[in-house]
Amino acid sequence: MVTIAPRRTGLSCSSEGSFWTTKHDVDPRTDAPGLDDGALAPVISLVAARARAEADQVSCDEVSGDEVSGDEVGNVPEDAVGRDGALLGRLYGERWHDLPSHLGRVAAGLERLLERGPTAIDPSDALPGATLSNAWLGVRAASAHAPIIADEAEVLAEALGASLTQLPLDQLGRVASAVLALAAAGGAEAAWADRADVDAARSVLDAHGADLREAAELHRQVYERFTERVWEIRSTRLDAGTRRRGVLRRRLLRLDLLAARRTEALQGSVRSQAQLILRAREARRRLVTLAPLLERHLGRRWRGPLTDVAPIVRSQDALRQLHRALGDQLDVDRLRDLLLADAFTSDELTACAMRLTDALRAWEDELTTLSGGNPWALPADDLARWAADTGGALVQLMGVLVEMSEHGGEAVPLRTVVDVLLLREHAEEQAGGHPIERAEDPPDEPATEVSSQSQNASSL
Numbered sequence: 001m002v003t004i005a006p007r008r009t010g011l012s013c014s015s016e017g018s019f020w021t022t023k024h025d026v027d028p029r030t031d032a033p034g035l036d037d038g039a040l041a042p043v044i045s046l047v048a049a050r051a052r053a054e055a056d057q058v059s060c061d062e063v064s065g066d067e068v069s070g071d072e073v074g075n076v077p078e079d080a081v082g083r084d085g086a087l088l089g090r091l092y093g094e095r096w097h098d099l100p101s102h103l104g105r106v107a108a109g110l111e112r113l114l115e116r117g118p119t120a121i122d123p124s125d126a127l128p129g130a131t132l133s134n135a136w137l138g139v140r141a142a143s144a145h146a147p148i149i150a151d152e153a154e155v156l157a158e159a160l161g162a163s164l165t166q167l168p169l170d171q172l173g174r175v176a177s178a179v180l181a182l183a184a185a186g187g188a189e190a191a192w193a194d195r196a197d198v199d200a201a202r203s204v205l206d207a208h209g210a211d212l213r214e215a216a217e218l219h220r221q222v223y224e225r226f227t228e229r230v231w232e233i234r235s236t237r238l239d240a241g242t243r244r245r246g247v248l249r250r251r252l253l254r255l256d257l258l259a260a261r262r263t264e265a266l267q268g269s270v271r272s273q274a275q276l277i278l279r280a281r282e283a284r285r286r287l288v289t290l291a292p293l294l295e296r297h298l299g300r301r302w303r304g305p306l307t308d309v310a311p312i313v314r315s316q317d318a319l320r321q322l323h324r325a326l327g328d329q330l331d332v333d334r335l336r337d338l339l340l341a342d343a344f345t346s347d348e349l350t351a352c353a354m355r356l357t358d359a360l361r362a363w364e365d366e367l368t369t370l371s372g373g374n375p376w377a378l379p380a381d382d383l384a385r386w387a388a389d390t391g392g393a394l395v396q397l398m399g400v401l402v403e404m405s406e407h408g409g410e411a412v413p414l415r416t417v418v419d420v421l422l423l424r425e426h427a428e429e430q431a432g433g434h435p436i437e438r439a440e441d442p443p444d445e446p447a448t449e450v451s452s453q454s455q456n457a458s459s460l
Helices: 040-055 070-074 080-092 094-098 104-116 128-160 169-184 195-225 228-232 235-241 247-260 270-301 309-329 332-340 347-370 380-405 414-430 447-459
Strands: none
Touching (some): 080 414, 104 380, 128 380, 128 414, 169 347, 195 270, 228 247, 235 247, 235 270
C-alpha cells in the first residue's frame, strides 16, 4: 500500500468520520454536462486532497493554510495506480474494485443535468434513492409533454414569424396566453401592431374614455325605448317638455314620443324621457370635435357614440401582453398582416395556442407534484434533449448509484457517490485500461526454504 503524506489545503474538513459520510465544500467539476478526456486530472486532484485530509485525520488547523496550487496537487507519486487504490480504499473500502470503471463521466454529467435541469436538485444534500426516483418520473413527464410543446411552439412560431422554441417555457406560455386573450377580444386593429401606436391609442382612450362610456350608456337607454325617429324630434319641443308649464307642448311631445317608441307604453314620464334624449344629444355634440382623433387611433373600433370601450381595452391589453411576451422576437410586419386578416380569431391559431397552454400547464403540475423542481428551467428544444440525456444516464447509473449510496449502512449525498465514481474511472485510466487486480497479502515462505537460507548464511 502506498503511503501518502497529507498536504496543507484550503479545504474545510472534519477530524471525525470519513470522506464517505461528509459533505463537500468545493465542487471541482466543470460546468459542462459531460467531461472531456483532460477534465479528470483537476477533479481527482481536489477529490484526493479532501480524501487525504480526512482519511489521515488531519485536524482543521493543519489543513487551513494556503490553497494548494494545481501544480502542487498534480505532483503525485510515481505509482499512480497505487495512489488511487489507496484513496478508494479509504473512501469506499475494500469493495472499490467491484465498482464500474467507466461511469465517472456519466455520473458527473447526470449530476449536472439534475442540478441545472427542471429537477433543480442540490447534489450536496440530495440522497440518490429519492432523487433518482423523482428524476425518473420527471423524465417520463418531460418525454410525454416535450414533443407536444415543441410541435405547437413551432406552429405558433411560424405564424408569428418568431423563434419561439428557444424561449423559456414560462415566456412561451405568456405568448400562448396573449394569443388566446386576443382571440377572446375579437382581434385588434392592424395599426396597433407597433408598440408606439398601441400605446398612443391607449393614451387617447384614457383621456376620452369617460365621454365615450357616457355617450354609449345614454344611447343604449335611448335605443331600448325608442327607434331612430326619436332624433327627428325638435329640440325646442324637448326643452319645453322638461318645464312644468306648457301643458300643450308636453302633450305634443308625448305624441312624438309615442310615434317613436319601441315598447307599448312610455317608460316613465314625458319630462324624464325628454331629459334623457337631450343628454344623449349633448354627448353626441361633445364627440363631434373628438371624432377625427378617435377615428385615427381607434380605427374600425370607432363607432361614434355607440363605441364600446370595454372590448377595446381588452384588445389593447392582450396585444400589449403579446408585445411584452415576444420581446425582441416581435415581427411588426407579420403581426400587422395577421391583424388585418383577423387571424387571431381563426380556429387554427386559437386551437394551437390552447394545446400549447394545456401542455405547459400539465408539465408544470406534474413536475411540481413530483419533485417541486423548476419546470421553466429549459426552452422547448432543450427540454426534449434533457429528457433523452437524463433518461440515458439513469439507465446506466440507477442501480449502481443506489447501491453505493447505501454502502456501509449510512445515507450519503449524490455528490459523494459521483466523486467516488470519478476517482474509480481515473484509477482505471491510470492503469492504461488494464484491469486493476486486488491487492493480496504476500504468501508465507516455506519453512524448508527458510532453513536452507539460514544454513547458507551460517556457512558464509
